[in-house]
Amino acid sequence: MNEFELIQYFFTRSACAQGGENISLGIGDDCALLQIPAGQSCAVSTDTLVSGIHFPDNAPAFLLGQRALAVAVSDLAAMGATPIGFTLAITLPQIDVDWLQAFSAGLSAMALSCGITLVGGDTTRGPLTIGVTVMGAVSARQAMLRSGAQVGDLLCVSGPLGAAAAAVPLVLGQVDEHSMADDTAEQLLAAYWSPQPQLKLGQYLLGQASAALDISDGLLADCGHIAKASHVCLQIQQTQVPLASAALKLLGAEAALHCALSGGDDYHLAFTIAAHAVEPLQQHFPEVQVIGQVVSGAGVQVVNDQGQAIAFERLGYQHFE
Amino acid sequence: MNEFELIQYFFTRSACAQGGENISLGIGDDCALLQIPAGQSCAVSTDTLVSGIHFPDNAPAFLLGQRALAVAVSDLAAMGATPIGFTLAITLPQIDVDWLQAFSAGLSAMALSCGITLVGGDTTRGPLTIGVTVMGAVSARQAMLRSGAQVGDLLCVSGPLGAAAAAVPLVLGQVDEHSMADDTAEQLLAAYWSPQPQLKLGQYLLGQASAALDISDGLLADCGHIAKASHVCLQIQQTQVPLASAALKLLGAEAALHCALSGGDDYHLAFTIAAHAVEPLQQHFPEVQVIGQVVSGAGVQVVNDQGQAIAFERLGYQHFE
Numbered sequence: 001m002n003e004f005e006l007i008q009y010f011f012t013r014s015a016c017a018q019g020g021e022n023i024s025l026g027i028g029d030d031c032a033l034l035q036i037p038a039g040q041s042c043a044v045s046t047d048t049l050v051s052g053i054h055f056p057d058n059a060p061a062f063l064l065g066q067r068a069l070a071v072a073v074s075d076l077a078a079m080g081a082t083p084i085g086f087t088l089a090i091t092l093p094q095i096d097v098d099w100l101q102a103f104s105a106g107l108s109a110m111a112l113s114c115g116i117t118l119v120g121g122d123t124t125r126g127p128l129t130i131g132v133t134v135m136g137a138v139s140a141r142q143a144m145l146r147s148g149a150q151v152g153d154l155l156c157v158s159g160p161l162g163a164a165a166a167a168v169p170l171v172l173g174q175v176d177e178h179s180m181a182d183d184t185a186e187q188l189l190a191a192y193w194s195p196q197p198q199l200k201l202g203q204y205l206l207g208q209a210s211a212a213l214d215i216s217d218g219l220l221a222d223c224g225h226i227a228k229a230s231h232v233c234l235q236i237q238q239t240q241v242p243l244a245s246a247a248l249k250l251l252g253a254e255a256a257l258h259c260a261l262s263g264g265d266d267y268h269l270a271f272t273i274a275a276h277a278v279e280p281l282q283q284h285f286p287e288v289q290v291i292g293q294v295v296s297g298a299g300v301q302v303v304n305d306q307g308q309a310i311a312f313e314r315l316g317y318q319h320f321e
Numbered sequence: 322m323n324e325f326e327l328i329q330y331f332f333t334r335s336a337c338a339q340g341g342e343n344i345s346l347g348i349g350d351d352c353a354l355l356q357i358p359a360g361q362s363c364a365v366s367t368d369t370l371v372s373g374i375h376f377p378d379n380a381p382a383f384l385l386g387q388r389a390l391a392v393a394v395s396d397l398a399a400m401g402a403t404p405i406g407f408t409l410a411i412t413l414p415q416i417d418v419d420w421l422q423a424f425s426a427g428l429s430a431m432a433l434s435c436g437i438t439l440v441g442g443d444t445t446r447g448p449l450t451i452g453v454t455v456m457g458a459v460s461a462r463q464a465m466l467r468s469g470a471q472v473g474d475l476l477c478v479s480g481p482l483g484a485a486a487a488a489v490p491l492v493l494g495q496v497d498e499h500s501m502a503d504d505t506a507e508q509l510l511a512a513y514w515s516p517q518p519q520l521k522l523g524q525y526l527l528g529q530a531s532a533a534l535d536i537s538d539g540l541l542a543d544c545g546h547i548a549k550a551s552h553v554c555l556q557i558q559q560t561q562v563p564l565a566s567a568a569l570k571l572l573g574a575e576a577a578l579h580c581a582l583s584g585g586d587d588y589h590l591a592f593t594i595a596a597h598a599v600e601p602l603q604q605h606f607p608e609v610q611v612i613g614q615v616v617s618g619a620g621v622q623v624v625n626d627q628g629q630a631i632a633f634e635r636l637g638y639q640h641f642e
Contacts, residue, residue, distance in 0.1 A: 024362050024461040028550075029468075030399040030534055031364040033461050036357045041345055043352040046408040046454060048443040078351040087367040089410065089452045122369040127447055131410045133367060133454040140345040140354050147350075213351055229349075 003095050007123045010100060011088065015108035020117030022084045022137070032119035034084050034135055041140040044133065045075035051128035056172055061099045063193035064130070065106025070195045071216070072132040073114045074267040077202035078214040080144050081136035083116035089131035091124045114197055144205060144212035144271065149230035153210050153272040155292040158198045158285070161219060162256050163191030163244035165263020180250070187246035195267035201285050205271060208281070212271035218264040220312065223300045226272065233297030234272075236261075238304055240291045261302070261312055324416050325444045331421060332409065332442060336429035341438030343405045343458070353440035355405050355456055362461040365454065366396035372449035377493055382420045384514035385451070386427025391516045392537070393453040394435045395588040398523035399535040401465050402457035404437035410452035412445045435518055465526060465533035470551035470593040474531050476613040477599065479519045479590040479606070482540060483577050484512030484565035486584020501571070508567035516588035522606050526592060529602070533592035539585040541633065544621045547593065554618030555593075557582075559625055561612045582623070582633055 011017060012027045020026065025033040036042050049068050051057050069086065076083050088107070092100075111118065116134065167188035169175040177185035198214070205212060211230055215222045219241070223234040238257070247256040260266075272294050273281070282288050292303075302310045332338060333348045341347065346354040357363050370389050372378050390407065397404050409428070413421075432439065437455065488509035490496040498506035519535070526533060532551055536543045540562070544555040559578070568577040581587075593615050594602070603609050613624075623631045 025464070025466070029466050030396040031366040031402060031457075031459075031464075033362040033364055033400075033459070033464060035461070036363055038359060041354040042357055042363045042456065043354055044406065044408060044441060044454075044456065045352040046410055046441050046443050046452075048410045048412065048445050048452070050412060050445045050447045053446060075351040079354075081352060085365065087365060087454055089367055089369045089454075091369065091371060091450060120365060120367050122367050122452075124369050124371045124450075125374060126371045126450060129412060129445075129447060129450060131367075131369070131443075131452045133365075133408055133410075135363065135365065135456075136352075138352075138354070140356070143346070143352075143354060145346070145350050 004123045004125065007095065007100065008121065011104060011118060011121060014104045014118065016111035017118040020085065023117050023119060026117065026119050032085060034119065036137050039139060040137040041143070043076055043079050043081035043136045043138050043143065045072060046131065046133040047072040048129060048131045061102035062106035065103040066110040066194050068130045068132055069107055069110040069114070070197055070267065072134045073116060073197040074195065074214040074216070076134055076136040077197040077199045078144065078212050078269055079138055080142065080202045080206040081138035082203060083114050083134065083136045083199065085117050085119035086132055086134045088118060088121040090121065091126040091129040093126065093128055114199060139206065142206040144209050146211055146213055146226050146229035149211040149226050149232050149272040149294050151232055151294050151296050153294040154275050154278055154290050155223070155234050155236065155270070155272050155294060156278065156288050156290050157215070157219070157242065158201050158269040159287040160242040160244040161215065161266050161268060162247040162259035162263055163188050164195065164265035165259035166244070166247035166250055166256065167192035184246045184249050188250065191244065192265065197267065198269045201269060204284060208277050209271040209273045212269055215266045215268050215270050216264055218262040219270065220261050220300050222270055226270070227299055233295045233299055233301060234292060235295050235301045235303055236292040238302050238310055240289065242289045325446065328416065328421065328444045329442065332425060332439065335425045335439065337432035338439040341406065344438050344440060347438065347440050353406060355440065357458050360460060361458040362464070364397055364400050364402035364457045364459050364464065366393060367452065367454040368393040369450060369452045382423035383427035386424040387431040387515050389451045389453055390428055390431040390435070391518055391588065393455045394437060394518040394520070395516065395535040395537070397455055397457040398518040398520045399465065399533050399590055400459055401463065401523045401527040402459035403524060404435050404455065404457045404520065406438050406440035407453055407455045409439060409442040411442065412447040412450040414447065414449055435520060460527065463527040465530050465592065467532055467534055467547050467550035470532040470547050470553050470615045472553055472615050472617050474593040474615040475596050475599055475611050476544070476555050476557065476591070476593055476615060477609050477611050478536070478540070478563065479522050480608040481563040481565040482536065482587045482589060483568040483580035483584055484509050485516065485586035486580035487565070487568035487572055487577065488513035505567045505570050509571065512565065513586065518588065519590045522590060525605060529598050530592040530594045533590055536587045536589050536591050537585055539583040540591065541582050541621050543591055547591070548620055554616045554620055554622060555613060556616050556622045556624055557613040559623050559631055561610065563610045
């Protein structure tokens with residue numbers, strides 16, 4: 001075995017590669033074999049994170065392992081799919097056993113919390129790059145697309161927004177986390193590094209939500225994707241957008257709102273749903289909040305309490321270069 | 322759209338992303354949705370090719386597109402799976418439209434010939450790296466693993482070996498292809514850049530072969546994988562190993578044999594099968610050749626016509642650094 005085969009062997013033995021429902025054959029052969037329950041489809045999504053672009057070069061390995069998997073699994077949540085397996089393509093500049101153990105532990109922690117199993121991968125030498133492809137199962141008839149929003153539906157999000165974007169100065173080390181009072185820094189960093197894919201909510205919404213996606217690019221941009229695919233306008237009530245308390249505390253209302261609208265990386269779900277379905281939904285998921293409605297037209301509109309449109313500058317996507 | 326979103330859009334419109342049997346939902350939503358026929362499993366494999374390691378920095382884009390997909394689909398062939406969809410994670414140092422069009426055309430040509438559809442992907446900036454994850458369908462009960470070889474089975478390969486390894490000096494530009502007589506250079510380069518995944522043979526072997534894999538690391542190394550997983554010894558008759566005619570012509574018998582045994586990159590199948598099944602198999606696939614047998618013991622043994630063991634130095638895996 002060369003050193004990269006050793007690394008493969010190392011991942012094969014990691015906690016995230018063990019067992020797994022619906023895995024007929026795991027790592028070690030030409031292919032892995034996944035069971036898709038009868039009547040369901042295989043949902044697939046792939047994400048690549050490149051050092052210096054999607055995360056800072058000195059990112060802690062455990063947190064990076066958590067985040068790389070969470071970001072990919074979040075796409076399964078947005079579809080309403082149940083996770084089954086994932087592959088990991090990792091490119092490493094050198095072999096650092098401590099780094100790999102921490103990365104693998106973070107990956108395993110997130111895999112366990114999402115109920116997903118590592119089924120294959122590839123390790124190569126080069127600048128640090130992490131590619132994750134996730135697979136799950138969902139009924140093709142019920143799967144939530146971006147294209148189903150109907151005029152008259154309400155627009156909801158699954159929880160408070162803006163914490164991940166507010167965390168960026170901390171992630172970059174531009175702000176000292178110890179300078180902050182209480183647990184604000186901790187909350188912000190947790191939002192950034194350990195987003196929790198909204199799997200239970202996604203599965204609950206099957207057959208109920210008319211359209212859904214996960215908020216990765218920022219609420220305005222992602223609602224724009226639904227609006228475009230569904231040929232409707234999404235109208236957001238500015239005062240209804242739930243702001244993460246740590247972002248509010250650190251930045252104040254105006255900047256926290258900007259983070260929530262344009263910051264991205266929250267990995268909450270945004271979805272449209274018939275009005276009558278919202279109350280029973282909120283009994284199960286009290287963090288779900290109605291933030292607007294689907295109207296005829298195109299694009300995304302933010303309005304104040306008087307229904308007047310408000311202009312927002314789009315914040316650009318934050319690169320770590 | 323930023324420039325990378327433009328590239329995503331470019332791939333979305335490429336020939337390899339159109340249509341596709343068993344694709345309920347293609348590129349453009351949070352996930353793609355693949356239909357796995359009832360009673361079958363989803364077979365998954367992932368491969369990463371890094372510039373300067375797995376291919377030379379100046380590799381022609383069309384050929385690279387062909388090869389990146391072929392190498393991954395070959396793992397489906399080795400399992401006996403029928404291809405359905407693939408994702409592409411591509412990291413690019415810069416945007417070069419000519420390069421992208423050629424790469425996409427090569428990818429599309431191979432996708433068409435394999436019957437597989439691009440269902441998702443991710444484009445990022447960085448050193449050229451190509452990650453392909455392929456998905457197909459196969460009966461979990463029949464899928465050919467590495468672990469099923471039985472003492473008494475015969476060992477076969479799907480065709481002549483050694484051409485891809487013999488092509489490496491040409492690929493690296495160390496030898497001028499125009500200095501070669503007739504079409505030798507052409508044949509060698511085709512073997513290297515456009516390996517044909519043995520899909521039809523793999524599917525025919527379902528329920529017949531006791532073990533199979535694709536020859537990527539070299540015949541000796543790959544037979545070693547079967548021997549280890551099956552707890553048997555694979556005995557190879559040196560004189561039965563079919564040598565690619567272009568490798569023979571260029572290198573002579575001894576060096577061509579070395580290429581065939583240790584060179585890798587051929588992407589033919591090696592498999593074990595009961596003796597009585599070979600003749601009907603060869604009527605359908607005349608290139609299939611018996612090269613040895615499964616005996617009790619461990620590892621791989623190369624023997625001469627008198628059954629005496631021959632020692633071979635393993636050639637190392639060729640890096641393009």
